[in-house]
Amino acid sequence: MIRRGFQVAVRLGQHRALFGGPQVLPRLNPTSAFGSSTDSLVSRFCPEKTDLKDYALPNASWCPDMLNLYQEFLEKTKTDGWIKLPSFKSNRDHIQGLKLPSGLAVASDKSDWRIFTRCIPVEGQGYEYVIFFHPSEKKSICLFQPGPYLEGAPGFAHGGSLAAMMDETFSKTAYLAGEGLFTVSLNIRFKNLIPVGSLAVLNVHVEKIEDQKLYMSCIAQSRDQQTVYAKCSGIFLQLQLEEESPQ
Amino acid sequence: MIRRGFQVAVRLGQHRALFGGPQVLPRLNPTSAFGSSTDSLVSRFCPEKTDLKDYALPNASWCPDMLNLYQEFLEKTKTDGWIKLPSFKSNRDHIQGLKLPSGLAVASDKSDWRIFTRCIPVEGQGYEYVIFFHPSEKKSICLFQPGPYLEGAPGFAHGGSLAAMMDETFSKTAYLAGEGLFTVSLNIRFKNLIPVGSLAVLNVHVEKIEDQKLYMSCIAQSRDQQTVYAKCSGIFLQLQLEEESPQ
Numbered sequence: 001m002i003r004r005g006f007q008v009a010v011r012l013g014q015h016r017a018l019f020g021g022p023q024v025l026p027r028l029n030p031t032s033a034f035g036s037s038t039d040s041l042v043s044r045f046c047p048e049k050t051d052l053k054d055y056a057l058p059n060a061s062w063c064p065d066m067l068n069l070y071q072e073f074l075e076k077t078k079t080d081g082w083i084k085l086p087s088f089k090s091n092r093d094h095i096q097g098l099k100l101p102s103g104l105a106v107a108s109d110k111s112d113w114r115i116f117t118r119c120i121p122v123e124g125q126g127y128e129y130v131i132f133f134h135p136s137e138k139k140s141i142c143l144f145q146p147g148p149y150l151e152g153a154p155g156f157a158h159g160g161s162l163a164a165m166m167d168e169t170f171s172k173t174a175y176l177a178g179e180g181l182f183t184v185s186l187n188i189r190f191k192n193l194i195p196v197g198s199l200a201v202l203n204v205h206v207e208k209i210e211d212q213k214l215y216m217s218c219i220a221q222s223r224d225q226q227t228v229y230a231k232c233s234g235i236f237l238q239l240q241l242e243e244e245s246p247q
Numbered sequence: 248m249i250r251r252g253f254q255v256a257v258r259l260g261q262h263r264a265l266f267g268g269p270q271v272l273p274r275l276n277p278t279s280a281f282g283s284s285t286d287s288l289v290s291r292f293c294p295e296k297t298d299l300k301d302y303a304l305p306n307a308s309w310c311p312d313m314l315n316l317y318q319e320f321l322e323k324t325k326t327d328g329w330i331k332l333p334s335f336k337s338n339r340d341h342i343q344g345l346k347l348p349s350g351l352a353v354a355s356d357k358s359d360w361r362i363f364t365r366c367i368p369v370e371g372q373g374y375e376y377v378i379f380f381h382p383s384e385k386k387s388i389c390l391f392q393p394g395p396y397l398e399g400a401p402g403f404a405h406g407g408s409l410a411a412m413m414d415e416t417f418s419k420t421a422y423l424a425g426e427g428l429f430t431v432s433l434n435i436r437f438k439n440l441i442p443v444g445s446l447a448v449l450n451v452h453v454e455k456i457e458d459q460k461l462y463m464s465c466i467a468q469s470r471d472q473q474t475v476y477a478k479c480s481g482i483f484l485q486l487q488l489e490e491e492s493p494q
Contacts, residue, residue, distance in 0.1 A: 111395045150366065152363060159430040159433070
């Protein structure tokens, strides 16, 4: 379900933290949001050569379902236009050379920052996931295997861990599909619990882009699609990142 | 915003995982959900003597705002009916001696299980939080300080980390206020980003209980209430846990 007429962009401007005080949100050029720039966003996001560790690669903790589907989608990157997204330790690595809008001062990077969904470094204990993105169809798939540190009810993934995984998959998809940067809303309906250690497949689609907002949907289910774990709709705010000026 | 007429309870019964196949959900006695049994739930949940580590105690990473407000609410536990909830490593510790509904087999406890919101053991790096609960007013307050491992946009908490914190505060409140066990839905509107290392105060209320569901609301804001970080409504399904039979 997508809520129409959402007024958050206006209300955001009335608060002080997110955009540093009232201001007119920058207008995006639809061509730059959807067109050749998707390619440049993707090529920036997926550097061919980097020293950064990619956490979205198979390891010994992945269950057979996750490994098989990973291989299946890896094949599709060669023929069907899918792209495997790298996953670095921090979003700071993903947006290197770009700066956040004014008012969002970036704290010193002396701390050991980690993106939330890569907060647990031990293989298999926390988040195991990989996202594949399809630029022309504006959709993504996320293979997600929750570990025992993501527990809610005994033996099952915490609802909040799935909510965060959905938000993160939305986030990467929104950024690459249309420079969507900030979560405006999430609307999640939980249907079944995900057993720890098993695979959940998240299918994400960009439904529409309107008034600088991306409207997205997600369904999380078992590989055989017989069990729906949750459905979610999300709205993201578009905002262009600027090049950092040389120091 | 609370969505009325939500049909998840029925739909849950049509799926196989959460309740192990179609079945009639057990009817709760409203007196047992709200009456003397709240006391017994609380006393079970907050054991006076335990060897379990309570993670909801001040440590050197807590910012002054968090420490001050913690002390303030600790005083209110003596006079105003508030209860400080302990926070153990796993929900298995919180529901010791109780068993989940049939169909929800609990996996072996040989693994190192952790509740998601206590997944990062290093003080100050991940989730720092403490929940106070007010039984007669059916409300809670959660003091939440996100660390640098909970990052989304550089320097700010990931939206998913706040979603999980809201879900967890709902969850503990729902259980103690009316044996609410499972998240049916979360509807979150994000307003402003939370700077890493700062305090967010989550105010949770049980709005009503109807058809075995608890309808709850949450607002997350700065201590001075000048900045709203997010608003959320959540629905939880009531389900009584049974005593485990002696082995």
